[in-house]
Amino acid sequence: MKVRQVISETPPSFLAHLKEYTFIEKKPLRFCAERLASLVRTLELTNIEDYQPLREVATFATLVATYEKGFLLILEPFESDTAEVPNPVLHFTCLDAAIAIKPVFERFSSVIITSGTISPLEMYPKMLDFTTVVQESYSMTLARRSFLPMIVTRGSDQASISTSFQVRNEPSVVRNYGNLLTEFAKITPDGMVVFFPSYLYMESIISMWQGMGILDEVWKYKLILVETPDAQETSLALETYRTACCNGRGAVLLCVARGKVSEGIDFDHQYGRTVLSIGVPFQYTESRILKARLEFLRETYRIRENDFLSFDAMRHAAQCLGRVLRGKDDYGIMVLADRRYQKKRSQLPKWINQALLEADANLSTDMAVSSAKKFLRDMAQPFHARDQEGISTWSPADLKKHQEEADQDRITELREQINGAGMTRYAGIEDPQASQGAYDDDDTEIAMMELDGM
Incomplete structure (x- = not known):
C-alpha cells in the first residue's frame, strides 16, 4: 500500500507477494469468511454491524484464495487523477460474469434466461460461456400502440445534439437539450423521468441550465427533483416525486442511467408518462477496471472492445426506456436524444425497435413535440377495459x-x-x-x- 504507481495483479501473484511479506499461506485464507461466521455464531454476537469492516476483509481473503482466474486486483495510490496526497484504494474486481452463473448451469439440465431488455441476444452466450438451444426475441402483444419511441437527433435550430466528449459541453448542445426538456415538460401529464450518462455530466449540465434560465422555465410547469449518490436523499426525492405526480402538480426527476432509479424503480401510469434519455450511457472508458475487463473479454471470449461498450450502453438505455411501460393498460413516450442512436437502433430490444417508425427515427425537437402531442391525444380517447387484453387472450x-x-x-x-x-x-x-x-x-x-x- 506504500507504492506510488498503479499496480495490477492476478490473485496468484498477490498471494505470492503476501506470503513473501507475511508468511500467510493460501489454504487458511480460503476459510476466513466461514470461520468468522462460525465465531460470530459461537460468541452469539448481536452488534454484527460493528464487525462489517472485518467481514469485508474476510470475504476478500476467501475470494482471492478461491479464484485464480477471472479476478484482478488493482491498487491505485491516489483517490483521483488530480489528488496529490496518497490515499491508496484497493479494487478487487470480477472480470468474468460466467463465474456467477456457472453453478446454475452445473446444477440444472434446463435453464431459461428471460428479460424485457437484454439485447442483442448473441452477446450473452459469449459472455456467460454457454451454448443456446433455443434463442428467440418476441414482440409485444398490445391492443393499441401504447408507447411511442422516437430518436431526436437535432434541436429546433437544426444543430445536432449528442453527449460525445467533443461536443457535450458546447452551449448550443446544452441549450438544445434544455429546450427539449422544457417542451416535453409542457406537454407531458404528471411525471417525467430524465436520464443522464453520469452524475458528473448531470451536475455540469444542470449548472449550465441554471445560468441559461432553463430550469426556471421548467419550474413553471413541473417540480424538479434530482437523484444523488446518497441513498437517503434519493429516497426522499422519489417520495416527493410520487406525491407531486399524484396531486396533479407533476414533476421532473433528473437521474443517472446507471444509478438506483434506472434499474430498481418502476414509473407506471402517472408516475412516468415520458422518459427522456439524454445521450448514450457509455461507461467511463478511462476506468482501469473497465480497461481490465475489456482486455479479459478480448483475450478469453474474443469479444471486441467496441462491441461490448456499445452493447452495454444500449442495454442500459433499454433499461431506462422500460421504466415507463409496466403493463398493457399503461402508456408512455420514450425519447432517445442523441444523433448516435440512429446507427445503434438495431441493438435495441425487438419490442422497442419494431415500434420505432422510420418517420420517428430522425426528428428535431419541434417534430418530436408534435408527434408526442398527437400520441397523447390518441391515448386520451376512451378505451374499454376488455380491449386492454390485447391479442394474447383467447375468447x-x-x-x-x-x-x-x-x-x-x-x-x-x-x-x-x-x-x-x-x-x-x-x-x-x-x-x-x-x-x-x-x-x-x-x-x-x-x-x-x-x-x-x-
Whole structure:
C-alpha cells in the first residue's frame, strides 16, 4: 500500500507477494469468511454491524484464495487523477460474469434466461460461456400502440445534439437539450423521468441550465427533483416525486442511467408518462477496471472492445426506456436524444425497435413535440377495459375455432393411417378376395368408428 504507481495483479501473484511479506499461506485464507461466521455464531454476537469492516476483509481473503482466474486486483495510490496526497484504494474486481452463473448451469439440465431488455441476444452466450438451444426475441402483444419511441437527433435550430466528449459541453448542445426538456415538460401529464450518462455530466449540465434560465422555465410547469449518490436523499426525492405526480402538480426527476432509479424503480401510469434519455450511457472508458475487463473479454471470449461498450450502453438505455411501460393498460413516450442512436437502433430490444417508425427515427425537437402531442391525444380517447387484453387472450370463439382445427387435423391423420394400413396389407396378400378382410381387423374398425364419431 506504500507504492506510488498503479499496480495490477492476478490473485496468484498477490498471494505470492503476501506470503513473501507475511508468511500467510493460501489454504487458511480460503476459510476466513466461514470461520468468522462460525465465531460470530459461537460468541452469539448481536452488534454484527460493528464487525462489517472485518467481514469485508474476510470475504476478500476467501475470494482471492478461491479464484485464480477471472479476478484482478488493482491498487491505485491516489483517490483521483488530480489528488496529490496518497490515499491508496484497493479494487478487487470480477472480470468474468460466467463465474456467477456457472453453478446454475452445473446444477440444472434446463435453464431459461428471460428479460424485457437484454439485447442483442448473441452477446450473452459469449459472455456467460454457454451454448443456446433455443434463442428467440418476441414482440409485444398490445391492443393499441401504447408507447411511442422516437430518436431526436437535432434541436429546433437544426444543430445536432449528442453527449460525445467533443461536443457535450458546447452551449448550443446544452441549450438544445434544455429546450427539449422544457417542451416535453409542457406537454407531458404528471411525471417525467430524465436520464443522464453520469452524475458528473448531470451536475455540469444542470449548472449550465441554471445560468441559461432553463430550469426556471421548467419550474413553471413541473417540480424538479434530482437523484444523488446518497441513498437517503434519493429516497426522499422519489417520495416527493410520487406525491407531486399524484396531486396533479407533476414533476421532473433528473437521474443517472446507471444509478438506483434506472434499474430498481418502476414509473407506471402517472408516475412516468415520458422518459427522456439524454445521450448514450457509455461507461467511463478511462476506468482501469473497465480497461481490465475489456482486455479479459478480448483475450478469453474474443469479444471486441467496441462491441461490448456499445452493447452495454444500449442495454442500459433499454433499461431506462422500460421504466415507463409496466403493463398493457399503461402508456408512455420514450425519447432517445442523441444523433448516435440512429446507427445503434438495431441493438435495441425487438419490442422497442419494431415500434420505432422510420418517420420517428430522425426528428428535431419541434417534430418530436408534435408527434408526442398527437400520441397523447390518441391515448386520451376512451378505451374499454376488455380491449386492454390485447391479442394474447383467447375468447370463447377463438377457443372453439382452435378445437375445430385440431379435430380436422386428427381426421386427416386418421384417414392417412387407414389408407396406409390398407395399401400395406394389399401389397402383402396374393388373393384379392382375402385382401377384403384386411380392412375388417380390430385396429381398422376402431379407427373407422373414431372417424365417424368426429
